Amino acid sequence: MTDRFSAEGALEGSIGYVIEKYGEAALEVEVSDPLTGETVAQFVAEAAELERADPGDEAKTPR
Numbered sequence: 001m002t003d004r005f006s007a008e009g010a011l012e013g014s015i016g017y018v019i020e021k022y023g024e025a026a027l028e029v030e031v032s033d034p035l036t037g038e039t040v041a042q043f044v045a046e047a048a049e050l051e052r053a054d055p056g057d058e059a060k061t062p063r
Helices: 003-008
Strands: 016-022 026-032 039-046
Touching: 003 039, 016 039
Parallel strands: none
Antiparallel strands: 016 026, 026 039
16 A cells, blocks of 8 residues: 555555445555554555555554
């Protein structure tokens, strides 16, 4: 993820999950704290603003 979503609580490099798809362009994304599972951000993004995570990627812990 880019830092465009830092105001919503998602750090650049955070790993989020697509929870809803709106048409072909917009995706609702949820980012959770990897230690607690608590939701720290939820927002709508365009697919071009996101990058698919590799299975071995580590999520950043929000501060």
